[in-house]
Amino acid sequence: MKFCSNCGSTVELRIPAGDSLPRHTCASCGSIHYLNPKIIVGAIPEWEGRVLLCRRAIEPRHGFWTLPAGFMENAETTAQAAARETLEEACARIEVGDMFTLINVPHISQVHIVYRARLLDLDFRPGEESLDVALFAEDEIPWDEIAFRTIALTLRRYFDDRRLGAFDFQVEDLTPPPPAELA
């Protein structure tokens, strides 16, 4: 951030009165521009024991598989975001179930939330951001081609809990990945 989005003047990083962290501050109009974590919401669409994955048509991780998920928008709920992302990326309709994982990814200032969901029909197809969409049984999951660590972690927890016969909401924190690997 270099310019004030309110008045167009240059901003500087300084600690406002009563605050403890440097903020992008405008000396001209006084605006303080806070940067806050973003929420990514997704779903595990289930159909007769299989789960729906999307193969990414965009960067990062072009060509890798993921659950339908994306940035939560203003004026929607987390469950609405899960349903919207599933419709956009897989053209699939779901009934959103319980929240299943909430994973902090502090090194990229994101919080990833994934819901369990029931796929309502088999009329799915790739949306604009997907190359392919398909249902996978547990032993068919392409573990080496999963796009993001939060998605792989969520899928592992999902199959673990399914074996135990009870799904439990889980909160996790991810530490930075080894160099040369994406979050």
Next chain:
Amino acid sequence: MKFCSNCGSTVELRIPAGDSLPRHTCASCGSIHYLNPKIIVGAIPEWEGRVLLCRRAIEPRHGFWTLPAGFMENAETTAQAAARETLEEACARIEVGDMFTLINVPHISQVHIVYRARLLDLDFRPGEESLDVALFAEDEIPWDEIAFRTIALTLRRYFDDRRLGAFDFQVEDLTPPPPAELA
């Protein structure tokens, strides 16, 4: 948002290629400025059956009582945010427990998350944003003077669950309040 924070030119609202919603877009440098929901994180600090509340020294809801809570910062986890806000607003140290409520407030594009927590000692006092800090038993809670609906809802669920002898993570959505009342 009127100006591009990257180059200082004026921005316009238009739907980018491949998108479905209008975004603040810069015709000069091509930056797209997304606005996303913000996360508020708080804690229910518990001490021998009583909970710690703070009386607000700032607007909105100056003079009303609330749980320690505030905007999550970049580069921290939700649990770290709960501990930091409790330290800032009540100068109190807690051991953060399980996530207890996640409440969507879509009409103000916020997600409120509250953790259960164990107050570690009685050495608390008002921080800069609080007029007063005190412990309340259930029958002492000033229900008519609670600052925010998400906090009142969380406290009611907390005492309900405590009576049942088991705390369950709960996801809720709040609809807009009646006119003349704050969210």
